[in-house]
C-alpha cells in the first residue's frame with residue numbers, strides 16, 4: 128500500500144521526468160562543391176521513455192542523417208538534441224546504433240564483436256558470461272566462434288543488436304536494420320526485436336521505408352518529407368499488441384495510413 | 389577462415405624442375421660453354437663447400453655462416469628501421485588528411501628517385517660498409533611500407549570508427565583497436581614488398597666492397613672469375629629471401645588475429 132505522501136512524490140517525480148529524447152528545431156545543411164543541401168529543417172520531436180518510434184519517408188529525406196545527429200557522429204547546423212535533458216555533443220554508449228549496412232568488425236569473431244564495447248570494464252569470467260547471455264538473447268547461442276563473413280545477413284544483424292544491447296543504452300537507434308533481409312527473416316527479426324523490447328523496455332527509434340513494418344512495430348510513426356527534410360506527420364498507432372498482420376484492424380489502419388501519404 | 393589449398397602439392401615445383409632439366413641439357417650438350425654457365429652438379433658442389441666445408445680448406449669454404457649472418461643483420465636492421473618509420477607515418481597520413489597533404493608530394497617525389505642513385509650519396513655520407521647498406525635497405529623498404537599502410541588506413545570503412553565511437557573507443561585507442569586490424573591486409577602486403585626489396589638493396593649495398601655478406605661474395609667471385617660462386621650466391625639469396633618472407637607472414641599471423649582472419 129502506498130501512503131498519500133508517496134503517491135505525491137512519485138507523481139511529482141513523473142511530472143518533472145525528462146523525455147528520453149527531445150529534439151528542438153534541429154537543422155542540418157551539407158555544403159558541397161556546387162552549393163549546399165538543406166537535409167534537415169526545423170525538426171522538433173519528443174520521445175518518451177520506453178517508446179518505440181518508427182521514422183519513415185522517401186529515400187534521401189535525411190533519416191540516416193537525423194539518426195547520425197542523435198548518435199553524435201556529426202554536429203547539427205542548428206537546434207539541440209537532448210537525451211534525458213543532457214545535450215548531445217558526441218557519440219556515447221547511451222545512444223547506440225544498429226547500422227543500415229553491415230558494420231561488424233570482420234577481424235573479430237561474433238563473440239569478440241559483442242564483447243568489444245565492454246571488454247575493458249570486466250574480468251574475463253564476467254565478460255564471457257555477459258557475452259553468452261547476449262548471444263543467447265538474440266538467439267545465436269552456439270555461434271560465438273564464427274567470423275562475420277561466415278554467417279548470414281540476418282545473423283549479422285542479430286550480432287549488431289547484441290553488441291549494442293550489451294552496452295545497456297538509453298536509446299537504441301536502428302537504421303533500416305532489416306531492410307536487406309528476405310521477408311521471412313525480416314519477420315523473425317521483427318518478432319525478436321519486439322520480444323526484447325518488451326523485456327528490456329528500451330527507447331527505440333527505428334527507421335524503415337516499409338510502412339507495414341512500421342505498423343507492426345511502432346507506438347508512433349513519424350513520416351518525413353524530402354527537400355528539405357521535415358516532419359510531415361506524427362501518427363500514433365492505435366492497434367493493441369501483439370499485432371497480427373492478417374487482422375482486419377491492421378489492414379484498415381495500414382490502408383488509411385497509405386492513403387494519407 | 390582461409391584454408392591453404394592442399395591440392396596439387398607438386399604444382400609449384402614444375403617450373404623449377406623444367407628449368408633445372410633445361411640447364412642440365414644445355415651444359416651437358418655443350419650448347420652453353422662452361423665459363424658462361426657451369427654444370428648444375430658443379431654449382432651444387434661449390435654450394436656444399438661454401439656452406440659445410442671447414443673454413444680455409446678451399447677458397448670460399450665454410451664462409452656461408454659469416455656471410456649469411458652479416459647480410460641477415462643488415463636486412464633486419466634496415467627493414468626494422470623502415471617499419472618503425474613507415475607504419476607510424478603511414479597511419480598518420482592515412483588518418484589525418486592534413487598530414488597526407490603535407491607529406492604526399494615530398495614522399496612521392498622521393499619515391500620516384502631510383503634507389504641506386506642514393507648509393508653514391510650514401511657512400512659519401514656513411515662510407516663503405518654496414519651503415520651504407522642499412523641506409524639503402526631502409527630507404528628502399530620504407531616506401532612500399534609507408535604507401536600501403538597509408539592506403540590501408542585511408543580506406544578503413546568510416547562506419548567502423550562510428551561504431552567504435554559509440555562503443556566508447558576514442559581516436560587513440562581506435563588506431564590500435566580499429567585502424568590497424570582493418571588495414572592489416574594492406575599493411576602486410578606493404579611489409580612483404582618491403583622485405584623483398586630489402587634483399588635487393590642489400591646486394592646493392594654489399595656490392596661496393598664490404599668484406600663479408602652475400603652481395604660481397606657475388607662481387608668477389610666475379611672479380612676472380614668464379615661464376616659458379618656467383619650462381620651459388622644468387623641461389624642462397626633467393627632461398628633466404630623466400631624463407632624470410634614465409635617467416636614474416638607466419639609470425640604476423642601468429643601475432644595478430646586480424647592477419648590470420650583477413651588474409
Ligand SMILES: Nc1ncnc2c1ncn2[C@@H]1O[C@H](COP(=O)(O)OP(=O)(O)OP(=O)(O)O)[C@@H](O)[C@H]1O
Nearest residue numbers: 157158164166185186187188189190191192193336
Ligand atoms: N556526408 C554527407 N555529405 C553530403 N551530403 C550528404 C552526406 N550524407 C548524406 N548526404 C545527402 O543528404 C541527403 C540525405 O541523406 P540520408 O542518408 O540521411 O537519407 P536517407 O533518408 O537515410 O535515405 P535512404 O532511405 O536512402 O537511406 C541525401 O541527399 C544525401 O545524398
Ligand SMILES: [Mg+2]
Nearest residue numbers: 190191227302
Ligand atoms: Mg539511410
